[in-house]
Amino acid sequence: MTAAIIVALPTDAAVDYGGGVTDCASCVVRNRAICASLDADELALLGKLGRNHRVKAGHTLLWEGDDAPVVANVLEGVLKLVVAAADGREQIVGVVFPSDFIGRPFGKESPYSVTAMTDAEVCIFNRKSFDDFASAHPDLQHKLLRRTLDELDRARHWMMLLGRKSAEEKVASFLLEMSERLSGQGCGAGTQSGFELPFGRQQIADILGLTIETTSRQLTRMRAEGLLDLPSRREIVIHDRAAMEAIAG
Amino acid sequence: MTAAIIVALPTDAAVDYGGGVTDCASCVVRNRAICASLDADELALLGKLGRNHRVKAGHTLLWEGDDAPVVANVLEGVLKLVVAAADGREQIVGVVFPSDFIGRPFGKESPYSVTAMTDAEVCIFNRKSFDDFASAHPDLQHKLLRRTLDELDRARHWMMLLGRKSAEEKVASFLLEMSERLSGQGCGAGTQSGFELPFGRQQIADILGLTIETTSRQLTRMRAEGLLDLPSRREIVIHDRAAMEAIAG
DNA sequence: ATTTTTCGTTGATCCAGGTCAATGTTCCAG
DNA sequence: CTGGAACATTGACCTGGATCAACGAAAAAT
DSSP states (O other), X not given: OOOOOOSOOGGGTTSOOSOEEOOGGGOTTTTTSGGGGOOHHHXXXXXXXXXXXXXXXXXXXXXTTXXXXXXXXXXXXXXXXXXXXXXXXXXXXXXXXXXXXXXXXXSSBOSSEEEESSOEEEEEEEHHHHHHHHHHOHHHHHHHHHHHHHHHHHHXXXXXXXXXXXXXXXXXXXXXXXXXXXXXXXXXXXXXXXXXXXXXXXXXXXXXXXXXXXXXHHHHHHXXXXXXXXXXXXXXXXXXXXXXXXXXX | OOOOOOSOOGGGTTSOOSOEEOOGXXXXXXXXXXXXXXXXXXXXHHHHHEEXXXXXXXXXXXXXXXXXXEEEEEEESOXXXXXXXXXXXXXXXXXXXXXXXXXXXXXXXXXXXXXXXXXXXXXXXXXXXXXXXXXXXXXXXXXXXXXHHHHHHHHHHHHHHHHHOOHHHHHHHHHHHHHHHHHXXXXXXXXXXXXXXXXXXXXXXXXXXXXXXXXXXXXXXXXXXXXXXXXXXXXXXXXXXXXXXXXXX
């Protein structure tokens, strides 16, 4: 379970690993990422520590159990956080979108793998440098704390889903949450009922603690009952949101 | 799902609700709680905001969904964090021990209920006052961030257990984790193999996402196989730790 | 355009763990 | 010490979701 980190570390700046230099001022997630807590001077300082980097779909940025030398902000794309058992069983324990933060600041090995589900772009920091910078910038740390508290709330509600909900309830809950989070991504104001999932059936199963077959059957049944439409592999259109919420519980 | 908060709020200091005044300097968790980040002056200031309070086993300190007006440190006892479904199904999403932090700082309603599993003593703060104090004390906030990151790691590994492990693996993992956390409590240096759980079978089931019957059967079977002993209702003695770890995966 | 590969659906069957029910055990209260 | 309540164990049975297997459909490669 060991792998080379495929990114340029800031300390290796003499060599060009292909990581683009960061220009925070024009960053697409400038106002949504934790960096939003910084003023222009601080931002310039942080910018020197960060390197933009592209990750192809399916590639892994951090490996569970490895010493994690980097943290990052997501600029574009969707990545999954995965905890795996020795025999290959996988549980997706988090899904991160643009402006979300990746990695484990302040010591410790990475408690999970981070893998791109779509082609992605991330702004990477050497962990030690980031830790030092964060320690010196309480506002940044405050943002990070709020984010971590939110993530913890989300994780705990997902524990309820994993431990106590039926397959039907799991799928309904999942579709509603994805509908919300994905519409939060784009510019659309309200929650639209149609959306495109950034991943396939197996990954839905790994999020819900189900098999791919059960996941597929639940979706097919919901379509048969008129709750939703499946125009293509990854598109979902929820017809009866109220009914879906009733099922999700 | 609404209930009166049964504690004295600092702002009502004119009235005695029975909450004891806090003396941080002599606090039993002084060096382990987040307060350890503060110097004597800061501690005195925080002490004015806090009130010690006793909670009887089974009583609930915070209710899921209510506006949560307080946060707290645990001084003594064990409490559970619970997410419940409308039909009564419960999932325990966290267990807190002395020196652990309770509550949801920085806005929002409480995402779960907090209920004492044993008689407990907590040091309570008005949330707003605590938020302000924390915002003004980066070291405290740093401690809180580290704790929250640790909790998040723990929660995510618990998600793997809930979503992907068998009943046998769940019980084995649970016993090992409890063995560690409970020995961390006492003064014993190493991890002893015998310990007393602070809760009953139903609550183990609610932690593992199982029924009480399945939990009981797994324990009985493990005893029959010589893996452990069950000297009394709440006592566990692990005989073959290596085997237990192999099962936990 | 055709082959190959990957991904998704559907069916048949099985079994881990849930459900229902009875019994045993521990712990208080009186 | 006794009766009862709460908790735990055990048994019989059932079912939701896993597993095994085949097939279909879309995308990627040639």
